[in-house]
Amino acid sequence: MLDAFALLGDGIWQATAPELLAATLIGVVIGLIVGALPGLGPTAGVAIMLPVAVGFGGTAAIAALAGIYYGAMFGGAVTSILLGIPGDAPSVMTVIDGHALAKQGQAGRALGMSVYASFLGGVIGLVLLVALAAPVARAALAFGPTEMTALMCFALSFVTVLGGRNLMKGFTALFIGVWLGMIGLDPIVGPARYTFGFIELFQGVDFPIVAVGLFGLSEMFLSLSRRVGALAERPSLRSLLPNLPDLIKSWWVLLWSSVVGFFVGVLPGLGGTAATMLTYAMAKKSSRNPSEFGTGAIQGVAAPEAANNSASYGSMIPLFTLGIPGSATTAVLFGGLLMIGLQPGPRLFVDNADFVWTIFGTFWIGNLMLVVLTALLIPFLARIVFVSTAVLYPIVFALVIFGVYSINYSMGDVTIALIAGVVGYIMLKLDYAPVPLVLGLVLGPLVERGMRRTLILSEGDLSVFTERPIALTFLLMTVAVIVVPLIVTRMRPVGPPSI
Amino acid sequence: MGRMITHRLLSPVSAMAAVALVALGLGVQGCSGSGEESASSFDASSYPDRDITMVVPFGAGGGSDILSRTIASVIQELDLVPVEIVIENRTGGSGAIGYDYVAKQAGNPYMLASLSVSFFTTPLLGASPVNYADFTPIAAIAMSPYIMAVRAGSPIQSIDDIKAATRLTTGTTGVASDAALLANMLQNQSGVTIDAVPFDGEGEIMAGMLGGHLDFIFGNPVEILPNIQAGTLRAIAVSTGERLQTLPDVPTLKELGFDIEHAQVRGVLMPLGMPPEVVAYWEDILRQVAMSDAWQRAYLDRFKEEPRFAEAEEFAQIIEGTDALYSDILTELGLIQQ
Known part of the structure; x- marks a missing residue:
């Protein structure tokens, strides 16, 4: 392991070559932009820049492309916090408390936490990447469809925590989300489901597009029924600056959210968004003040932001150690490796060790660049919440439509976002929490596919879930999440449930 | 980003400006100049006199994208065409959007696209308004065995x-x-x-x-x-008819007694309504590409694919045969009602 850090030291030194520094800077700046633009996420960003970046040649190309990926994790939080619109899928959970804080005039504090969390998540993810890449990659392979399904059941069980005040409404929203996730061609046997004959729906509804409508547009629609105006208070310098004590208060959440995010990120097919949902729910569950979540809990920003950053590094592990792209974004990076003439696969680490360690070096430098860039921008960005919504919303609305359209150049996507906006508006009016819906939309398809793959492999035998130790562990944890609070409430009828 | 030129080597610093522009223009679709062109007014002597668009119906970095970009860069490297070849990624709907766009340009001799598995399966599943009959096959240029x-x-x-x-x-x-x-x-x-x-x-x-x-x-x-x-x-x-150069000790399924021979054929298509001169022109260009060292180096060696050139006529038969194979299996799986 010490060897690994010596190699990394060398890699960081290599990564300070001017050409690599420039490439990394380009990557992270573009990442910030695509992350912040609603709708466009890291996958689109990396794909769009691939042909240009390949022109940089070799290591610089991959440094720039990877920079876009983890840069987007920083950028997504900005839009989520300031405007309540998820900049990309992995920052959806950041909207909930981040935007609530911004509406209370504490945008600087929330942005500050997102920067700390992103940076720490990045550093922890990078340390784990360097120290554990090979063993973690092998361990991840133990996760077959059975284990993935059990893990996703565990994540879904947290809907009991995130469902809002009314359990019935929470589950209703969850099932709407699961249903939305089923729209499109059946992933296992093929026929179209709930597409009503629209070819546009064959590929299913895109999660980032629904999230943009559900969280962002809905709030703008709601503002139409209110008096327009800006926040009453004037921006005090304090409200524009990050708050250091928050960091100390949240260190525990930051630490394990980063670790959990990293390991979920490593697993092929799951991805950063699922990681943010898991860590957000765990942060709420373990909080002394769970009712604060949803109304502006600083840990509600810390957990998902730490998780999505470390997950982005975690997802590089299968790519660099095994040549397995486990997510849409790393699949594009895989193409990038091929285009610059490298052979992604188990021997990349051995045959091109220099390249791999230099790339890991650029990750460290890129992470530093991002923290400096975003920290400098916070006082300026935080002012946005003090702009009158009469001025701000029309501009943002246009940006949202532009962002959604540019993902696939499709007016169908714009329509879906608008419909999601209306649905979100109705949910707000009727006091349905939108979080269970996105939970269902992201995790539902993962559970369904995992379950059906498992059952094909086991020829319909459900006992595989109890025979495999990893799957069994997660299922027992799922049961615990649901049952323990019930028992605790029974025994102690007064007071909030806790574990 | 719709329009992107493939083959220039940019230094990161000089690319900075380009990148900033790209970032600002995200989503602005490539406004390629190629409009409608009627086949009747075709003048072979001056063809081609403006840039060629090669549509990739999938995102950058995928197999179809890499194929198209490599074909374009080898053509430019060998200087086979007097104009530029611009790659345009038109994604969505498992290829339906890009292929539909190309098919709608019937008679436009400045429009190319590449073959993919989705080219067959998406229309067969009823998810695309166009199918293989809406294209002019030009040539097969490589094949990827299984x-x-x-x-x-x-x-x-x-x-x-x-x-x-x-x-x-x-x-x-x-x-x-x-x-x-x-x-x-x-x-x-x-x-x-x-x-x-x-x-x-x-x-x-x-x-x-x-x-x-x-x-x-x-x-x-x-x-x-x-x-x-x-x-x-x-x-x-x-899965190929003959053993692979890269794996000389591994038998083919045919040798092992199975009547199975199938590989993914890579090739180039154009919209319908192409004058024979245009088909012959591109057939010839792609033949030169397929035979070149640059192609061997930049594509076949790098992606471990096999050489396979087929002229328009043979390529058309390959396409029909492949479509029939997919049609059979999708019918067997109950995904096509007959």
Whole structure:
């Protein structure tokens, strides 16, 4: 392991070559932009820049492309916090408390936490990447469809925590989300489901597009029924600056959210968004003040932001150690490796060790660049919440439509976002929490596919879930999440449930 | 970003400005100048006199994208065409959007596209307004074989162990893929039950394979060969008519007594309504590409694919044959009602 850090030291030194520094800077700046633009996420960003970046040649190309990926994790939080619109899928959970804080005039504090969390998540993810890449990659392979399904059941069980005040409404929203996730061609046997004959729906509804409508547009629609105006208070310098004590208060959440995010990120097919949902729910569950979540809990920003950053590094592990792209974004990076003439696969680490360690070096430098860039921008960005919504919303609305359209150049996507906006508006009016819906939309398809793959492999035998130790562990944890609070409430009828 | 030129080597610093522009213009669709062109007014002597658009119906970095970009860069490198070839990624709907766009440009001799698996499967599944009959086949330029492989520690040592099994599992990307097609043919001819589990991408299948969750895999050389070299996978057979240069000791499925010969043919298409001169022009260009050292180096060697050139007529037959294969398996799976 010490060897690994010596190699990394060398890699960081290599990564300070001017050409690599420039490439990394380009990557992270573009990442910030695509992350912040609603709708466009890291996958689109990396794909769009691939042909240009390949022109940089070799290591610089991959440094720039990877920079876009983890840069987007920083950028997504900005839009989520300031405007309540998820900049990309992995920052959806950041909207909930981040935007609530911004509406209370504490945008600087929330942005500050997102920067700390992103940076720490990045550093922890990078340390784990360097120290554990090979063993973690092998361990991840133990996760077959059975284990993935059990893990996703565990994540879904947290809907009991995130469902809002009314359990019935929470589950209703969850099932709407699961249903939305089923729209499109059946992933296992093929026929179209709930597409009503629209070819546009064959590929299913895109999660980032629904999230943009559900969280962002809905709030703008709601503002139409209110008096327009800006926040009453004037921006005090304090409200524009990050708050250091928050960091100390949240260190525990930051630490394990980063670790959990990293390991979920490593697993092929799951991805950063699922990681943010898991860590957000765990942060709420373990909080002394769970009712604060949803109304502006600083840990509600810390957990998902730490998780999505470390997950982005975690997802590089299968790519660099095994040549397995486990997510849409790393699949594009895989193409990038091929285009610059490298052979992604188990021997990349051995045959091109220099390249791999230099790339890991650029990750460290890129992470530093991002923290400096975003920290400098916070006082300026935080002012946005003090702009009158009469001025701000029309501009943002246009940006949202532009962002959604540019993902696939499709007016169908714009329509879906608008419909999601209306649905979100109705949910707000009727006091349905939108979080269970996105939970269902992201995790539902993962559970369904995992379950059906498992059952094909086991020829319909459900006992595989109890025979495999990893799957069994997660299922027992799922049961615990649901049952323990019930028992605790029974025994102690007064007071909030806790574990 | 719609429009992007492929072949210039940019230094990061000088690319900074370009990148900023790209970032600002995200989503602004490539406003390529090529409008409608009527075939009747075609003047062969001056063709081509403006930039050619090569549409990729998928995102950057995928197989179809890399193929198109490499073809374009080899053409430019060998200076075979007096104009530029601009790659345009028009994504969405599993290729339906891009292919529909190209098909609608009937008679426009400045529009190219490349073949893919979705070119066949998406229309057959009823998810595309256009199908293979809406295109002019130009030429096949390479082919990607499939290698049947097992994990290094697998008890399966040869095809005999496959035949002796009662049931085996493998992976496929989506419901309809070449891997599913090959697994289906193998099942029908060997009598072994083969369950092909649909995953969302090749990466997930490889993870399932290396993790021991699947029994075998049908994969392209670019993903299988590095694992064979690293000793994590073992090859059992190849799907081509002849053995591969890269794996001379691995038998073909044909040698092993199966009537199975299938590879993914890479090739170039144009919209309908092409004058014969245009077809001949591109056939000739693609022949020169296929025969060139640059192509061998930049594509075949790098992506471990096999040389395969076919003229328009033969290519059209390949396309029809492939469509029939997919039509059969999708009918068998109950996805096409007849």
